[in-house]
Amino acid sequence: MAQFSEAMASSKSDGLDSVISVLELIKEPMISVPQNYVQIDQQDPSFPVCSDHPLPTLPIIDFKLMVSVDTKDLELEKLHSSCKEWGFFQLVNHGVSSSVMNQLRHEIVEYYSLPFEEKRKYMVRPNDFQGYGNTKLDEKLDWGDRFFMITNPVHHRKPHLFPELPPSFRNPLECYLLELQRLAMKLLGFIAEALKVDLKEIEEMFDDGFQSVRMTYYPPCPQPELAIGLRPHSDAAGITILNQVNGVDGLQIKKGGVWIPMKFIPDALVVNVGDILEIMSNGVYKSVEHRVTTNPEKERISMAFFVCPQLEAEVGPVTSLISPQNPPLFRRTGMEKYVTDFFSRKLYAKSFLESMKIESTEKATQLDGSR
Numbered sequence: 046m047a048q049f050s051e052a053m054a055s056s057k058s059d060g061l062d063s064v065i066s067v068l069e070l071i072k073e074p075m076i077s078v079p080q081n082y083v084q085i086d087q088q089d090p091s092f093p094v095c096s097d098h099p100l101p102t103l104p105i106i107d108f109k110l111m112v113s114v115d116t117k118d119l120e121l122e123k124l125h126s127s128c129k130e131w132g133f134f135q136l137v138n139h140g141v142s143s144s145v146m147n148q149l150r151h152e153i154v155e156y157y158s159l160p161f162e163e164k165r166k167y168m169v170r171p172n173d174f175q176g177y178g179n180t181k182l183d184e185k186l187d188w189g190d191r192f193f194m195i196t197n198p199v200h201h202r203k204p205h206l207f208p209e210l211p212p213s214f215r216n217p218l219e220c221y222l223l224e225l226q227r228l229a230m231k232l233l234g235f236i237a238e239a240l241k242v243d244l245k246e247i248e249e250m251f252d253d254g255f256q257s258v259r260m261t262y263y264p265p266c267p268q269p270e271l272a273i274g275l276r277p278h279s280d281a282a283g284i285t286i287l288n289q290v291n292g293v294d295g296l297q298i299k300k301g302g303v304w305i306p307m308k309f310i311p312d313a314l315v316v317n318v319g320d321i322l323e324i325m326s327n328g329v330y331k332s333v334e335h336r337v338t339t340n341p342e343k344e345r346i347s348m349a350f351f352v353c354p355q356l357e358a359e360v361g362p363v364t365s366l367i368s369p370q371n372p373p374l375f376r377r378t379g380m381e382k383y384v385t386d387f388f389s390r391k392l393y394a395k396s397f398l399e400s401m402k403i404e405s406t407e408k409a410t411q412l413d414g415s416r
């Protein structure tokens with residue numbers, strides 16, 4: 046565990062000067078975004094907005110239909126094809142208490158309206174990456190104030206973050222996380238069924254697993270065509286459950302080389318396949334690149350919950366999916382090393398998953414041998 050903590054501590058931000066708040070920045074009237082926020086990727090087209098091309102809609106999975114004997118098989122098929130073809134779906138009738146969700150929404154808005162001096166207490170500290178702020182990943186910055194923290198195992202919680210949140214925020218957040226953890230375990234069970242792999246193997250890996258949350262506030266942006274709320278990336282997790290807290294759109298998913306905007310469905314949660322599930326399914330399911338655009342008028346608030354295996358688990362293709370006809374596409378590695386390696390890299394597209402591919406390792410070994 047020490048190796049994990051030390052490596053994580055030295056892996057990211059090098060001091061408070063690299064942590065910036067966009068909310069603070071926009072307190073001064075602004076008509077153009079500062080140069081270090083200009084980073085829109087012009088290469089991949091967005092889906093054309095015109096009546097000839099109706100917007101492709103993200104699959105919708107109804108949790109109620111999945112738990113009902115009469116409708117389960119059909120919904121499982123839909124789940125399987127959504128994870129294969131989209132890597133994303135909207136989950137309705139998920140059963141997460143609406144009072145907990147409403148309370149949480151209210152408290153997140155309250156949190157972001159706290160004076161900067163209050164939020165400063167939770168700021169990302171030197172040589173860390175957990176906490177509040179817009180951490181500098183490279184010379185360019187995303188247009189959003191994030192708050193990232195590890196929430197499970199509980200002894201990995203930073204004493205100045207989760208435990209120090211105002212109780213009015215901390216308590217509904219704790220209830221929400223417990224509900225999401227239960228929901229995640231059920232979803233992973235259905236995913237195991239859909240993939241036809243041993244349910245126990247998946248349950249044992251993810252039970253009381255490594256979990257984290259990223260809450261993000263994307264303020265209105267004076268030049269949305271130039272800045273990006275969150276740069277393109279896939280998630281390192283098993284699955285991610287995203288709550289679009291204030292219902293403002295902005296999430297886009299890359300499919301067939303085109304960015305497709307996702308339409309908000311009230312009370313739905315968005316679930317996506319992460320890199321670990323792509324690895325475990327040996328590439329059957331896809332972790333898909335996504336990004337968040339900015340909006341000239343409205344702020345967007347989201348909370349992503351990342352569900353991963355236990356730190357003691359081994360990440361790799363599920364053995365029952367491997368055969369001479371279907372050889373492993375990804376390397377196996379301990380979860381602790383996986384997390385450390387992930388946090389020591391830049392968040393960029395699917396670069397981390399690429400590094401896990403057997404092909405690339407072999408190529409690297411061959412290259413090393415030829416030096």
Ligand SMILES: O=C(O)CCC(=O)C(=O)O
Pocket residue numbers: 259261275280287295296335337346347348349
């Ligand atoms: O804010 C969003 O909608 C997406 C958040 C996300 O992708 C992340 O936090 O990794």
